[in-house]
Amino acid sequence: MNDVAIIGVGLHPFGRFEGVSAMQMGTHAIRAALADAGLEWKDVQFAVGGSWEVANPDAVVSLMGLTGIPFTNVFNACATGASATEACADAIRLGKYDIGIAIGMDKHPRGAFTVDPTLVGMPKWYGENGQYLTTKFFGMKANRYLHDHDISPMTLARVAAKNYRNGVLNPNAFRRKAVSEEDVLTAPMLNHPLTHLMFCAPDEGAAAVIMCRADIAHRFTSTPVFVRSVEVRTRTYGAYEVNTTFAPIEEAPSPSVFASRAAFESAGVEPGDIGVVQLQDTDAGAEVIHMAEAGFCADGDQEKLIAEGATEIGGSLPVNTDGGLIANGEPIGASGLRQVHELVHQLRGTAGERQVPGEPKAGFALLYGAPGTAGATVVTR
Template identity: 75%
Template sequence: MNDVAIIGVGLHPFGRFGAKSAIEMAADAIQLALADSGAQWKDIQFGIGGSYEVDNTDAVTRLVGLTGIPFTNVFNACATSASAIEQTADGIRSGKYDIGIAVGTDKHPRGAFTADPAMLGLPAWYAENGQFVTTQFFGMKISRYIRDHNISVETLAKVAAKNYRNGGLNEKAFRRKPISEDEILGAQMLNYPLTHYMFCAPDEGAAAVIMCRGDIAKRFTSNPVYLRSTAIRTRTYGAYEVHATWAAIDEDVSPTVYASRAAYEQAGIGPEDVNVMQLQDTDAGAEVIHMAENGFCADGDQEKLIAEGATEIGGSMPVNTDGGLIANGEPIGASGIRQVHELVLQLRGQAGDRQVPGKPKVGYAQVYGAPGTAAASILSL
């Protein structure tokens, strides 16, 4: 099986960009990834792309070059980009292709994610009572978690404040103004225990990553980063996740748990080997939960770790060094590749003011998408 190297990453800034289309942003991200990789568009043999708002991400070829490459559109909610990454890597590992690109883009209006539940075969009341990827669901989930594991609301504010600080160091983030813990706690309560500033925002942006066979990576770049694994898993019975038929909550059956275990097994490492991580933080509570679900601590240990600064850029387990979803917002299709973009910069030592000290060698990315699809990826030098 062929090793897969990441040779180039490109990130269009996240935020709001007026009349600029999602496809135009995707084209910019591709051009940035090409410049970063040393490859040219004519070298790319295939593409995988995804978006929530754009049905045919392949239309980006109209802007970057009609070379006739096969291009597959994918969608897996917040796990869309991770799915594109996995499919691109698998195409290379299989020996079918030598070099390909994964791209994600989206352009969301302001407000919560409240798409039509009918497209999922669900009754209208499911969205109306707040159980479709809106603030109510996330509030219910973390409310139970902090009660069961003795975690304070102040810890949620610390998570959000950390991500805003990190976003202030990221020139491509949507929210770049640090917000204090007191201001976060005092903000409008949306759904207890989550206040306004504890949530990410739907926004706009695009990201791209170019991958190739590991044995040819040095033709393009002197500092490749290797994609060691990507694993995607869906719900099992016993997990009440975003929108599905009712089942009792049990943290151990979260799809994130199974995706992370599979990713570690594929990569041949454990969570103790990871130096920098990107965890889905749709809200501050999600980051807390995902610390445990991905094996970085036990349930309930987050309170002490966060208080001690373990998840800060200079801490023992830096999380969301670019500000995560809370600072960057979430254009759904681009979110997972944005995580990989940050990890590649960190492993190369190119993250500037937010660079993790000590030359990190292993990075970890996790996303979670409705209706219960989780993905975990591991990168290393």
């Protein structure tokens, strides 16, 4: 079994780019990752790619060069990035290839994710009238969690304001304007307790991560970052979900819990070893919930930790240092690889103004995708 190292990362900025296709954004990210690793496209032996909007991400090779490499398309909703990372890392770990690339790209229209609900068995009109993957689910879930664990809406406002501040420091972010906690809290209410400014936005972007056998990483970089584990899990019970609620509201622990536990166990590290964290923050409530589900605190402890600044860039548990989804938005296929992009720069010490102090040695990323798939990744220096 080979250890796996990340030797190159690339990103197309997230936002709105009229006249630029998802595929073109994908090639931008690929070229940036190749430049970061000091490689050419012909050096890549295989690829894994994911997208929501692009039916065949493998077609990106037509723009990069027809070198004949194997290309596997993957999709797991918001957990697509973790799935691509896992497939790429495992192929190298098992010795089939030496160098590979994971790619994600998407170009979503404005508004809620209303694209083709028939893909998950819902009628077309369900999306057309705004009922597909809307804010309702997120609001109900956050409201129940805050009630059960005595957490105030101000905590949600603090999470969102922190992510907007971090986005200001990120030249690739979609939203790059600081927003005060008060403005977040008093913004128009979409679904209680979540206001408009507590949500991310579907948008456009691409990301790419190049990996290789760890024993050859020194040929390409003096600062490799090692993929210690990637674990993907699905639900064990219930369907308290975004788009297909056909089972009782009562549910077993989220797949985020099981994916996180498995990732830590496989990597041989504990949550306390992690110096920088990326959590799925489709809304501010999700970041709060995932802090506990991933094992970084007990349910309810988030209120105090967040109020004391633990999750700030200079805090004891920096979360979403690049602004997360709230500042970056979410092009689904690229979102998880953006998390890895940020962790790599943080562990290299090249994150610029948003660099976590103290030279973090390990990073963690968690994705959660409807209708109940979670992916957790641990990387180290």
